[in-house]
Amino acid sequence: MKHYTSIKDIDDITIWIQEAKALKRNPLNYKELGKNKTLGLLFFNSSLRTRLSTQKAALNLGMDPIVMNVSGDAWGIEFGDGTIMNGNTAEHIKEAAAVVSQYCDIIAVRAFPTLTDKEKDESEQVLNAFVKYASVPIVNMESATGHPLQALTDAITISEFKQKDKPKVVLSWAPHIKALPHAVANSFIQAMQKMDVEFVVTHPEGYDLSPDIMSNTKVNYNQTEALKDADFVYVKNWSNYKDYGKVTNTDPNWMITKEKIGDAKFMHCLPVRRNLIVEDAVLDSDSSIVIQQANNRTYAAQLVLKKILEDL
Ligand SMILES: NCCC[C@H](NC(=O)CCC(=O)O)C(=O)O
Numbered sequence: 001m002k003h004y005t006s007i008k009d010i011d012d013i014t015i016w017i018q019e020a021k022a023l024k025r026n027p028l029n030y031k032e033l034g035k036n037k038t039l040g041l042l043f044f045n046s047s048l049r050t051r052l053s054t055q056k057a058a059l060n061l062g063m064d065p066i067v068m069n070v071s072g073d074a075w076g077i078e079f080g081d082g083t084i085m086n087g088n089t090a091e092h093i094k095e096a097a098a099v100v101s102q103y104c105d106i107i108a109v110r111a112f113p114t115l116t117d118k119e120k121d122e123s124e125q126v127l128n129a130f131v132k133y134a135s136v137p138i139v140n141m142e143s144a145t146g147h148p149l150q151a152l153t154d155a156i157t158i159s160e161f162k163q164k165d166k167p168k169v170v171l172s173w174a175p176h177i178k179a180l181p182h183a184v185a186n187s188f189i190q191a192m193q194k195m196d197v198e199f200v201v202t203h204p205e206g207y208d209l210s211p212d213i214m215s216n217t218k219v220n221y222n223q224t225e226a227l228k229d230a231d232f233v234y235v236k237n238w239s240n241y242k243d244y245g246k247v248t249n250t251d252p253n254w255m256i257t258k259e260k261i262g263d264a265k266f267m268h269c270l271p272v273r274r275n276l277i278v279e280d281a282v283l284d285s286d287s288s289i290v291i292q293q294a295n296n297r298t299y300a301a302q303l304v305l306k307k308i309l310e311d312l
């Protein structure tokens, strides 16, 4: 594999899940594979899990990770083509990506959307500029429209915890005070489309996600109906997609409660705001598998890095 930028880079999710589980059983089996190889992690946004689990994955493979908070610490990077750079940006992505490529064998990038410029976000300006101007493979650590390391993690976690061949998985929107990206929901939907699951998405009317992502995925605007007989309830807030990046609904009735999820397992990518997205009673119960889910971030990242290293 060259780059890992979206769920579309997964050729066979069933095989990938088996491979990730094998890495989890023996995480140090490929300690020689990444020897003397450097992974550069570039963060334009905050992170706890991605930052640590991707480094952990690299270390398990014998790689040397180096990390930079690009926003704030680096020079402001210009992404526009032909821009007269007399504003706040000091160097162009053409130089920045070419330079970093000389220090790193693989570059991983986190760059959230603007949530104000839909066209720019959907063009994946930052991620695609790295793909275009870097001379080494690029890994998406959450971009404007996708979080494929998270969604691979989620697929592995569902496979581990499922009690039946074809579990029912529900993606439910939940309220939040801030405008959040669509990336986690987008990639989760794309991963579930590749899995053998009964899948339904529930959210308030008007909060429909991109039709390109949804394709013919089932939507039910009635959360109670959607959650019926669920085995996994995956919860995520996202801002309005049509009224782009706006928070047009904060209805607390969409919060996930113990009563609502019943016997289902609760999943969330984290960080999660307690008693806004989900009540304490869920997170503090055995229904919640968010900690085990976050653990799998390491093995999802390790599998992706292993596949790229093998093709270097
Ligand atoms: N990487 C996992 C989620 C990252 C981001 N969440 C956030 O920004 C939450 C921030 C807050 O709760 O203030 C998102 O939704 O895409």
Ligand SMILES: NC(=O)OP(=O)(O)O
Binding pocket: 046, 047, 048, 049, 050, 051, 142, 150, 269, 270, 271
């Ligand atoms: N789930 C996730 O990506 O967490 P971080 O934002 O903390 O990396």
